Amino acid sequence: MEQMVSNVQKKTFLRWILDRRLLTNREIIWLLHYLMSNDQLLSLIHIVDDVTRVNRSITIGNSEKGIQFFRYVKTTVETDDPEKAFHDLRMNQMEEVYLQLSIEAVYRSPIFYSVLEENPNSHEDIHEKYGQMAEHAAIEAERTFMINRLTHAINKALDEGDQQQFYALTRRLNTINKQTNG
Structure with a gap:
């Protein structure tokens, strides 16, 4: 493949x-x-x-x-x-x-x-050999993308003075971080 x-x-x-x-x-x-x-x-x-x-x-x-x-x-x-x-x-x-x-x-x-x-x-298939590592890489890339997107949105909410949006985004970011570390 x-x-x-x-x-x-x-x-x-x-x-x-x-x-x-x-x-x-x-x-x-x-x-x-x-x-x-x-x-x-x-x-x-x-x-x-x-x-x-x-x-x-x-x-x-x-x-x-x-x-x-x-x-x-x-x-x-x-x-x-x-x-x-x-x-x-x-x-x-x-x-x-x-x-x-x-x-x-x-x-x-x-x-x-x-x-x-x-x-x-x-003759070795890299997906068989490294499948689990590749899956971990994809999950890690998605997590990093989400954190970067949330961080950008949090900064934007701060710049615009949108306190409600700031707190909502911060809660989501904290949830992702807890899932990763916990």
Whole structure:
């Protein structure tokens, strides 16, 4: 089952990684910025949990010793230089690219499961493998959306001096927070 992930979702995810400073290698950070700025190329990027048996892939991660690594593979050619990968990505914007992020904080985050796609050469179904995590991600995203919408409405009620609306919205926000924490 193939999942379609929009460029907006991918940009949001990559921005999330960069904002949390999960990567420290300048060239890798620069490459991710480039991917976010190029919609044509970003549409070819598929975030997967395993890049086995794909023709073109990027693997970014942290080793057990905390050292960041980068690997770009195109058919049988492999490099650990993000700049070489950049040049190939810039010149070839027709072939799919599969991105694997081997960073523990990424796997613990609900946002990862919202952009995760299946490796077309894998027999494992990501929905079976990560179904519960994906469901949690969807619930968390909905809760965050509701809290943001209520917070905005509360601020608007305050700005307009609407005390009755303020109290009603605040009660709803408190109910959501109690359900989450309780």
